[in-house]
Amino acid sequence: MSKAVRSPGTLIALLVAAAGVLLVLYAWRLPPFASSVESTENAYVKGQVxxxxxxxxxxxxxxxxxxxxxxxxxxxxxxxxDRIYEQRVRQAQATLAGQQASLANADQSQRAAEARLRSGEAQIASAQAAVETAQANAGRILALREKGISTQSAADQASLVLDQARAGLRQAEAALDVARQDRQSIIVGRAGLEAAVRNAEAAVQLAAIDLQNTxxxxxxxxxxxxxxxxxxxxxxxxxxxxxLVPARKWVIANFKENQLSGMKIGQPVTFTVDALHHAPLTGHVQEFSPATGSEFSILKADNATGNFTKIAQRLPVRIAIDQDQPLTEDLAPGMSVIVSIDTATPVEAAVKLSSADKQ
CATH class of the missing domain: 2.40.50.100 (RNA polymerase II/Efflux pump adaptor protein, barrel-sandwich hybrid domain)
Incomplete structure (x- = not known):
């Protein structure tokens, strides 16, 4: 080994360089530090406010x-x-009572019209009988006059009585027709009164709803x-x-698109909450968003421009919080959490967890 390699400064430099390489490999989860656990700090507790x-x-x-x-x-x-709305209910009830009275009066008028109709039918029967009687009497007198037994004045009187009976029959028929038209008018008008009653009933219900909404x-x-x-x-x-914030809560974790490989519905999740001293909690993947967050934004980026720079997009993942955890009662919508998902969970286990959650 040369003196340069054996010198302390060179050894320290080599160790620092090796440590830097290892740190970069660890930060980027590259071998030998590759892991199946994906984590993100871009996650928050959500609820239906x-x-x-x-x-x-x-x-x-x-x-x-x-x-x-x-x-x-x-x-x-x-x-x-609610004082004004109480009076509106009473006003609507009074209007309804008036419309119901008008409908009841129409019912009475219809019964009276039907009675007049029956009376007219009886008058026609009486007029027809009178015509038949006058006609028979006129026939007998004419026969007697031809034999010289009766006078011409008696024949003329019998003919006059027959004409009067026939006129009475026509008058009775006209009166019956008038009675029929009166009854029909009442029937047609009754439909309008029934509609007015239904309208008044609806007005009462609307006024009652307004009173209830106070x-x-x-x-x-x-x-x-x-x-x-x-x-x-x-x-x-x-x-x-x-x-109003209901008790039901969940977690939305926004993972980068290059972290989603291997994630499945039902996979177990661990997360910590900043407000609870990073106490560990558990859950499982419930749903994946149908699009990345950029697609739901109001102002969308135009990637067709010439100065395009590739940016890793994030996909919201909904995480159901497991029940029977004491700290879940302390969770509040908006709290920041750190989420970790083990993407190496077998598919069978993930499907089983998802089915249990839906039940």
């Missing part, structure tokens, strides 16, 4: 919750002054965020009053 807003305008009468309070589904959050209730179990509404405040439709 529900914005609580009113469906109608009014002054706030009561704020029943405080910041960060735990609530159950159906608990009162905010009460809006009580803004929790849609599900969860924990309130900061309450942004105050007693006596006037709120409009859609005003953000508060936020």
């Amino acid at each position: 529900t914005i609580i807003s009113p469906q109608l305008a009014g002054y706030v009468k009561n704020v029943a919750v405080q910041d960060f309070e735990t609530v159950k589904a159906g608990d009162l959050i905010v009460q809006i002054d 009580r803004i209730l929790a849609p599900q179990d969860g924990k309130m965020g900061e309450i942004g509404v105050r007693l006596g405040q006037y709120v409009a439709v859609g005003t953000q009053l508060a936020s």
Whole structure:
């Protein structure tokens, strides 16, 4: 070995160079430091944050919750002054009662028209009988006059009575036709009255819904965020009053595209949470995003430009948090986590874990 190699400075330099090479190999996960575990710090706890807003305008009468309070589904959050909406319900009910009375009156009118129709039919029968009687009487008198037994005046009187009976029959038939038209008019008008009643019933239901909406209730179990509404405040439709965070949470990890090889649904996941002193928690891969995050951005990059620079894209991976872990109750949406996934998990085990999660 030469003196240059044996000198302490050269040995130190060689050791530093070797350490640097090993450090680069370790940082890039190159052999002999290649690993099946993929990790990312670009991950966060997620949850369904529900914005609580009113469906109608009014002054706030009561704020029943405080910041960060735990609530159950159906608990009162905010009460809006309901006096106007109570009167609207009474007004709609009064309109409904009037329409129902009009419909009942139409029913009575229809029954009266049917009675007049039956009366007209009876009058026709009576007029037909009168015509038949007058016709028979006129025939007898004409026969007697031809034999010289009856006078001409009696024949003329019999003919007059026959004409009057026939006129009475035509009048009875016309009256019957009028009665039929009256009944039909009532029947046609009844359809409009029934529609008016249904409209009034719908108005009552809408007014009742508005009255019910003055009580803004929790849609599900969860924990309130900061309450942004105050007693006596006037709120409009859609005003953000508060936020509700349900207990169900998960993790979204944004892995680089070159880390996705070998990842499968159901593979076990370990992650640590910065806010919990990096305490370890477990979960498993639940779903993969259908596109990278850049595809969902509002301003998308145009890679057709001449100054293109390749940038590794990230794909969001949804991770279900395993149950029965004490620290999961302390997780809050938005917390930063560090996620690690072992891509060497066998396919059979991954499929089994995914099936158990869906059940």
